[in-house]
Amino acid sequence: MELPEELPAIDVLIPVLNEEESLPLVLDAIPKAWVRRVVVVDNGSEDRSAARARERGAEVVQELQRGYGAACLRGLRHLAEDPPDVVVFLDGDFSDFPSELPGVVEPILKGEAELVIGSRTLGAQEQGALLVQAVVGNKLACVLMELMYGYRFSDLGPFRAITWEALQGLRMRDEDFGWTVEMQIKAARQGIGAVEVPVSYRKRVGVSKITGTLKGTALASYKILYTLFAQYALEVTEAGHRGGSDA
Numbered sequence: 426m427e428l429p430e431e432l433p434a435i436d437v438l439i440p441v442l443n444e445e446e447s448l449p450l451v452l453d454a455i456p457k458a459w460v461r462r463v464v465v466v467d468n469g470s471e472d473r474s475a476a477r478a479r480e481r482g483a484e485v486v487q488e489l490q491r492g493y494g495a496a497c498l499r500g501l502r503h504l505a506e507d508p509p510d511v512v513v514f515l516d517g518d519f520s521d522f523p524s525e526l527p528g529v530v531e532p533i534l535k536g537e538a539e540l541v542i543g544s545r546t547l548g549a550q551e552q553g554a555l556l557v558q559a560v561v562g563n564k565l566a567c568v569l570m571e572l573m574y575g576y577r578f579s580d581l582g583p584f585r586a587i588t589w590e591a592l593q594g595l596r597m598r599d600e601d602f603g604w605t606v607e608m609q610i611k612a613a614r615q616g617i618g619a620v621e622v623p624v625s626y627r628k629r630v631g632v633s634k635i636t637g638t639l640k641g642t643a644l645a646s647y648k649i650l651y652t653l654f655a656q657y658a659l660e661v662t663e664a665g666h667r668g669g670s671d672a
């Protein structure tokens with residue numbers, strides 16, 4: 426997509442835990458003309474992630490409570506002081522291709538969607554970039570989402586865009602690994618227009634903290650399944666109440 430003449434305010438949010446090697450590569454690859462500001466949420470890194478982000482002109486906010494969702498929530502509170510029109514979430518590990526940002530925001534700019542998920546299963550993946558446990562976990566979560574909510578996604582990818590307005594309506598709560606699935610479930614439950622676009626994916630720079638570790642995989646799998654079932658229980662209860670008041 427060509428850079429439009431009138432561009433809404435697009436802010437990028439990057440939750441980061443010890444990514445001093447990869448983060449500069451991510452920041453340098455963001456197409457600057459498309460983006461109003463870049464906010465890095467440093468989740469208590471013990472390396473030079475924060476300093477490296479500042480050197481590159483990113484705004485750095487600190488969140489000491491560990492967790493991907495906690496970092497995202499902190500970043501959103503920071504953005505709320507001067508909200509953008511669109512928020513793009515991006516990981517700090519250089520697995521995603523930040524240069525693909527225009528494709529990720531395009532459906533929103535065209536008024537075709539409020540939420541865009543960058544799908545790694547639809548895009549070109551470097552061999553071994555998505556670990557087996559990530560592939561299986563994503564597949565299972567997507568099958569369950571379709572069964573429970575009738576919404577078909579092919580991935581829980583971290584590279585995604587959402588309008589500020591839709592995001593406020595989702596009232597995001599998850600403080601760790603349930604963050605991505607929570608956003609998709611709530612979008613489905615609220616009937617928010619969501620689409621997927623293919624994104625490329627490569628092996629990360631540096632060490633994996635989630636699917637590359639046994640503990641990370643176990644915690645993420647548990648939390649994603651828990652979120653799916655807890656939201657479904659809410660859905661069923663609320664449907665019951667609606668049914669009851671109709672009668």
Ligand SMILES: Nc1nc2c(ncn2[C@@H]2O[C@H](COP(=O)(O)OP(=O)(O)O)[C@@H](O)[C@H]2O)c(=O)[nH]1
Nearest residue numbers: 440441442468492493496516517633634635636
């Ligand atoms: N803020 C925050 N970010 C985290 C945490 N754990 C991982 N991340 C970030 O989340 C992204 C994905 O984690 P990663 O280690 O690549 O997991 P993987 O993609 O499953 O290998 C990276 O940008 C990490 O820096 C955490 O506890 N807090």
Ligand SMILES: [Mg+2]
Nearest residue numbers: 516518520629
């Ligand atoms: Mg990763």
